[in-house]
Amino acid sequence: MRELLLPFVLMFLISCQSEDMADSSNVTPGSVNITSVVQASYINKYTEGVSVQLNGYKISISSTGLPDHKTPYWGEGHEMYEDFPGANHANMNTTMISFNYVMTIPTYPGEGSYKEQTELGPVGMALNGVPIYNDYEGGGVLQENAWSTFDATGAHPGPREDYHYHTEGTYLTVDDSNLIGFLRDGFPIYGRQxxxxTYPGDLDENGGHETVTSDFVEAIYHYHVSNEMYSTxxxxxxxxxAYHGTKGTFTQ
Ligand SMILES: [Zn+2]
Ligand SMILES: [Zn+2]
Incomplete structure (x- = not known):
């Protein structure tokens, strides 16, 4: 009887353990320390609006969220104003305001025990301190009425006048291998190459893979901008x- 029961007891124990792991916010740290790249990249890119604080096993990056480049959303008359890239655009009356953003990410980003989907709102921070959003807007995936409001850099303000990037444009990356920022799980994100x-052919379903990069001599998981054109x-x-790792906080 005891011999018969043992496999069931073991199965029960194993299933409990895996549930605990899925619910846990404890993440196994990765092997690569991102501190020096974060410090060098964010600070060199944009010294005025962005600062980096080290808190032991976490790094906090603070910003105003305002861009360091031209956009129509500065408003006509502003020295950094430029018109929209195309004739078809909307949302011209929307402006953007500054925030006190703080994104906190792990010093050693590690793979999550489960892969949490990205949601509405900031999924990362570009090197100039502007939030990166995913492919969702309000009620669903980006539609033409949203992308017609993008400026030349692939960004626009949301309803809270919160300026953010959704797509590749003329600033962060232009079909290249630039480091453009870090996502909330602490992993870096690069342009399409x-x-x-070359264009990576081995990206996983979350748009990343693990190799060395121009910034990291040790192989590190990193995302790439999508190489598939979004709709039309x-x-x-x-x-x-989804995130590869476990997302940290992004406050305002
Ligand atoms: Zn948006
Ligand atoms: Zn890559």
Whole structure:
């Protein structure tokens, strides 16, 4: 009898353990320390609005969320104003305001025990401190009425006048291998190419893979801007799908 029961007891124990792991916010740290790249990248890119604080096993990046480049959303008359890229645009009366954003990410980003889908709102922060959003807007995936409001850099303000990027544009990356920022799980995100100029062919369902990059001499998981054109927009979404790691906080 005891021999018969043992396999069931073991199965029960194993299933309990895996549930605990899925619910746990404890993440196994990765092996690569991102501190020096975060410090060098964010601070070199935009010294005025962005600062980096080290808190032991976490890094906090603070920003105003305002861009360091031209956009119609500065408003006519502003020195950084420029018109929309195309004739078809909307939302011209919307402006953008500054925030006190703080994104907190792990010093050693690790793979999550489960892969949480990205949601509405900030999924990461570009190197100039502007939030990165995924392919969702309000009630669903990006539609033409949303992408017609994008400026040349693939960004627009939301209903709270919160300026953010959705797609590749003329600033962060233009079909290249630029480091453009970090997502909330602490993993870096690059343009559509790898550093050797090729388009990665082995991306997982979350748009990433683990190799060395121009910034990391040790192999690290990193995302890429999508290489699939988004619908008929002519645009390439920066990030869709789930996080590879476990997302940290993004407050305002
Ligand atoms: Zn948006
Ligand atoms: Zn890559």
């Amino acid at each position: 790898d550093m050797d100029g 927009s002519g645009l390439y979404v920066i990030k869709s799908g």
